[in-house]
Amino acid sequence: MAEMDTSSAPSHPLIESDHIEGTAVYAVDGKRIGTIKRLVIEKISGHVVYAVTTFGGFLGLGSETHTIPWELLHYEPTLGGYKTNITEEQLRKAPEFSRGDESLLSGHERKQLVDFYGGYPL
Amino acid sequence: MAEMDTSSAPSHPLIESDHIEGTAVYAVDGKRIGTIKRLVIEKISGHVVYAVTTFGGFLGLGSETHTIPWELLHYEPTLGGYKTNITEEQLRKAPEFSRGDESLLSGHERKQLVDFYGGYPL
Numbered sequence: 001m002a003e004m005d006t007s008s009a010p011s012h013p014l015i016e017s018d019h020i021e022g023t024a025v026y027a028v029d030g031k032r033i034g035t036i037k038r039l040v041i042e043k044i045s046g047h048v049v050y051a052v053t054t055f056g057g058f059l060g061l062g063s064e065t066h067t068i069p070w071e072l073l074h075y076e077p078t079l080g081g082y083k084t085n086i087t088e089e090q091l092r093k094a095p096e097f098s099r100g101d102e103s104l105l106s107g108h109e110r111k112q113l114v115d116f117y118g119g120y121p122l
Numbered sequence: 123m124a125e126m127d128t129s130s131a132p133s134h135p136l137i138e139s140d141h142i143e144g145t146a147v148y149a150v151d152g153k154r155i156g157t158i159k160r161l162v163i164e165k166i167s168g169h170v171v172y173a174v175t176t177f178g179g180f181l182g183l184g185s186e187t188h189t190i191p192w193e194l195l196h197y198e199p200t201l202g203g204y205k206t207n208i209t210e211e212q213l214r215k216a217p218e219f220s221r222g223d224e225s226l227l228s229g230h231e232r233k234q235l236v237d238f239y240g241g242y243p244l
Contacts, residue, residue: 014171014226017139017161039139039163044197046170048163049136075166104136 011077017041024081025053025073036082037065040103049110051082052103055091066091067098067105069117090117133199139163146203147175147195158204159187162225171232173204174225177213188213189220189227191239212239 015023023036034055039048048070056063073082095116097109105113137145145158155177162172170192178185195204217238219231227235 012226013165014162015165016174016225017142017163020139020163039168040136041139041142041161041163041170043135043137046161046192046195048168048170052138070168073168103138104134 011080024079025051025055026076026079026081026083028083028085030079032081033084038103039070040067040105050103050105052101064091065100066094067103067113069113072117086117133202146201147173147177148198148201148203148205150205150207152201154203155206160225161192162189162227172225172227174223186213187222188216189225189235191235194239208239 017039020036020039024032025034025036027033034053037052037054040050040052041048050067051070051073052065053068054063054065068084068086072084072086074084075081076083093116095109095112097105098113098116139161142158142161146154147156147158149155156175159174159176161170162174163170172189173192173195174187175190176185176187190206190208194206194208196206197203198205215238217231217234219227220235220238
């Protein structure tokens, strides 16, 4: 009962790790383009570094799962989900290792993904 | 297949949100005293703020679930789990709202929990 109450409160600033799946992801124009499948967390710091996201809303793109750097997602309380300025072109060109369910990237892959999505520090 | 490979690598610095359940928690003397049930994450920052942990290893204490501030857990790669200096006495005296599955605390409760467990900033 407690869990039902909390999961029905999208505006709460906290979320439980077992309730993340299905959180909506929106493009900058407000269109819903995907949902979060899981988060990837640094064990020591407790910081989320990636959101494994299933995209299906871009024109011409079938449903695809991508490991997306957390920095590309911005939470919008009014939407109850995350906005991203990620583009369809970026997803089309994303490195092979960042596709599908291989979300525990190596150090080398982490660097490659930072470079690919714009060079921000992780 | 990919998921089986990654979940069997406890020394990897990253963990997936859907593989957190069951991560071991140890007392300072190395005794296994509990397991993590879920993490509670700030939606905006992507920082883990609590670990909902089931304790069962303290002498005289039955199995109890507590919402524990993340700052009390220190990851030990050699153990593949977290060490904590939390005491049985603290758990016995923990606020009622921090017990069980009510892990999405209010702002007031968050402050109370900080005070109870030693006053560090959240």
